[in-house]
Amino acid sequence: MALRLAFVINSIGSGGAERVLDILLxxxxxxxxxxxxxxxxxxxxxKMRAMGEVDKVHVLDGRGSxxxxxxxxxxxxxxxxxxxxxxxLIRASLTAASWRWRKGSAPVVVCERMHTSSHIAGRYGAxxxxxxxxxxxxxxxxxxxxxxxxxxxxxxxxxxxxxxKDRIAIVPNPYDxxxxxxxxxxxxxxxxxxxxxxxxxxxxxxKDFAVLIEAFADARPQLKGLQLVILGDGxxxxxxxxxxxxxxxxxxxxxxxxxxxxxxxxxxxxFLVSASRNxxxxxxxxxxxxxxxxxxxxxxxxxxxxLLQGNAGAPGTVVKAxxxxxxxxxxxxxxSLAMGMLAMDMELAAELAQAGRRxxxxxxxxxxxxxxxxxxxxxxxxxx
Numbered sequence: 001m002a003l004r005l006a007f008v009i010n011s012i013g014s015g016g017a018e019r020v021l022d023i024l025l026x027x028x029x030x031x032x033x034x035x036x037x038x039x040x041x042x043x044x045x046x047k048m049r050a051m052g053e054v055d056k057v058h059v060l061d062g063r064g065s066x067x068x069x070x071x072x073x074x075x076x077x078x079x080x081x082x083x084x085x086x087x088x089l090i091r092a093s094l095t096a097a098s099w100r101w102r103k104g105s106a107p108v109v110v111c112e113r114m115h116t117s118s119h120i121a122g123r124y125g126a127x128x129x130x131x132x133x134x135x136x137x138x139x140x141x142x143x144x145x146x147x148x149x150x151x152x153x154x155x156x157x158x159x160x161x162x163x164x165k166d167r168i169a170i171v172p173n174p175y176d177x178x179x180x181x182x183x184x185x186x187x188x189x190x191x192x193x194x195x196x197x198x199x200x201x202x203x204x205x206x207k208d209f210a211v212l213i214e215a216f217a218d219a220r221p222q223l224k225g226l227q228l229v230i231l232g233d234g235x236x237x238x239x240x241x242x243x244x245x246x247x248x249x250x251x252x253x254x255x256x257x258x259x260x261x262x263x264x265x266x267x268x269x270x271f272l273v274s275a276s277r278n279x280x281x282x283x284x285x286x287x288x289x290x291x292x293x294x295x296x297x298x299x300x301x302x303x304x305x306x307l308l309q310g311n312a313g314a315p316g317t318v319v320k321a322x323x324x325x326x327x328x329x330x331x332x333x334x335x336s337l338a339m340g341m342l343a344m345d346m347e348l349a350a351e352l353a354q355a356g357r358r359x360x361x362x363x364x365x366x367x368x369x370x371x372x373x374x375x376x377x378x379x380x381x382x383x384x
Contacts, residue, residue, distance in 0.1 A: 001037040003380055006082040006094040007054075008073065009040070010062075012047040014258065016173060016283040017088040017113045023174055025052025027369045033383045038080055042069045042092055049260075070095045074102060075338075082106050084379050088113065090136065097139035107144035107379040115153050115301040117160050118278035122206045137161045145375060147171045149281040152302020169375060173281045174368035175360055177290040184267035184291055188258040193227040197339065198269030198293075200262050200284045201276070203234030203255070208298070208330060210236075210243060212275040216337035217247050217276075222340030227251075231265055233258040267291045271342045271349060277329055279303040286363070287322075289356030294349045295324035296338045298331075309359065323359040324352055 007025070012018055025037070037054040042062035058076055062069030073095040076086065084110045085190065087096040093110040110234070116136065120129050126202040140161055141148060148154035154170050158164040195215070201207040209230055216228045230240075236253060244253045259265060264286075264303050272288040274297040280301040288295050289307075297304035299312035310321020312328040318338045319326045325341065327334035342349050 002034050003084075003382075004036045004038065004080060004082040005032075005376065005380070006038040006040055006077065006085045008085060008087045009098050010044070010089045010092050011041055011043045011045045012049060012051060013045075014048040014260075015113075016280070018049055018051070019113070019283060020111075020113075020173055021088055022049065022051050023365065024369060024372055025054060026364070029370070029373050029377075031377065032373065032380075035380075038082065040073065040076060042073065042095070048258075054064060059230060064091075066091055066094060067183075070098060074099045077104065077106075084109065084376060087111060087374065090114070090116070090119075090132075093143070094135055094139045097141075097143045100144070101139065101142040102370075108142070109375060109379070110140060110143040110146045111149075112146055112153055112157060112280070113149050114149075115156055115278050115303070117156050119206075120302040122277055133161070134288045143167065144379065145169060145374065147372070148304050149173060150306050152306055153280050156302065171371045171375070172363050172368060173283060173286065174365035175286055175290055176365040177357070177360055179365075180263060180287055180290040181267075183261055184263040186261055186264045188264045189259055189261065189270065190265065192256075192265060192268060193254065195225060196227040196229045196230065196254075196269055197223075197271060197273055198229050198266050198288075199273050201274075201277070202232050203230070203236040203240060205236060206277050207236075208277050209240055210277040210337065211332050212273060213240065213243055213247065213249065213329055213376065215275075215332045216253065217249060217341065218332065218336035219339040219343070222251075223343045226270055226343055227264065228253045229269065230255050231257075231259055231262045239278050254350055263287060263291065266293060269293060270279040271296065273335070273339065274298060274304060275335065276300050276304070282307065286360055289323065289360045292353040293358045294342055294352040295356055296335065296342065297324060297326060298329040298335075299326050300329045307359070308356075320348075320352075323355045 039054045040058045060072040087093040271294040299305045305311045308324035309319040312318045312326045316333045324340045
């Protein structure tokens with residue numbers, strides 16, 4: 001009888017977790033070829049990307065509710081009787097790990113993509129944050145292994161959620177620079193300015209696009225006519241549109257919306273700016289580096305500085321890290337200075353573009369995927 005492996009995720013959106021899961025499904029080792037693979041999606045929502053082939057897809061009706069998702073997932077896992085469960089994203093991980101606690105006979109591997117503390121603090125109120133912290137602390141303690149996407153994520157899980165260090169392994173995101181470059185050759189799906197700075201992400205408060213727009217306005221005298229293109233969609237769109245209008249930046253700051261292939265638009269930009277307030281291991285920054293695009297990023301918990309290999313300095317200052325420019329989180333002045341530096345100094349831009357391209361070579365897709373499957377194999381008797 002084939003071994004059964006169940007992957008659990010909230011939904012198939014456009015984020016990094018979905019991207020990594022897709023890569024894992026499409027790049028199974030030979031020893032996993034005969035596994036019976038189940039993909040369990042907690043919420044019935046539109047799929048924003050195609051996923052690798054599986055034997056069966058189960059779409060639940062979780063409706064974003066932890067309690068509802070838990071009941072439905074536990075019932076389904078009891079029926080499937082998997083040999084291993086692998087979860088992505090916090091709600092999916094809570095439901096899977098609590099199944100393990102309740103009576104699950106199969107091991108559970110949690111894949112944590114975000115710096116959990118800052119993600120919760122920036123998204124929920126005090127009471128809900130406290131309840132979620134308690135739930136994570138309890139449930140993750142029952143996981144057989146927790147795969148953290150970066151050192152900062154791993155430290156946060158151990159220090160703030162009491163996940164035993166011996167159960168945590170650090171496995172970064174995988175990247176194939178050649179595939180990224182190939183996807184970037186496509187014609188952009190939207191009209192773009194002739195020269196622009198690019199930012200990418202959901203239009204949510206955690207991405208801090210409001211401060212980015214303010215910094216762009218301050219830096220305009222040094223930007224040599226560069227415009228700003230923010231790719232993505234989300235609940236902050238109306239507020240950002242109003243901000244652009246009030247700042248007199250219409251025609252200079254563009255919100256073209258979500259693109260199924262943002263790489264084609266990213267590749268044509270002059271450099272990328274990330275103003276995020278929390279990240280795990282930011283795919284957008286890594287993809288920009290793979291495209292030889294210079295990067296400016298905030299030193300938010302926990303991925304950008306780790307990826308760029310340098311931490312921010314004092315307020316209002318810009319630090320030249322090994323692979324990009326790093327500024328303090330929420331620092332309008334520092335971000336403005338950094339944009340001016342890259343726009344005015346072509347040698348600096350070229351140096352950082354080359355350094356970023358070299359750095360992304362530290363995360364080769366084939367090797368990283370093998371690390372994931374090696375962990376799965378430990379619990380399936382197929383290591384190696």
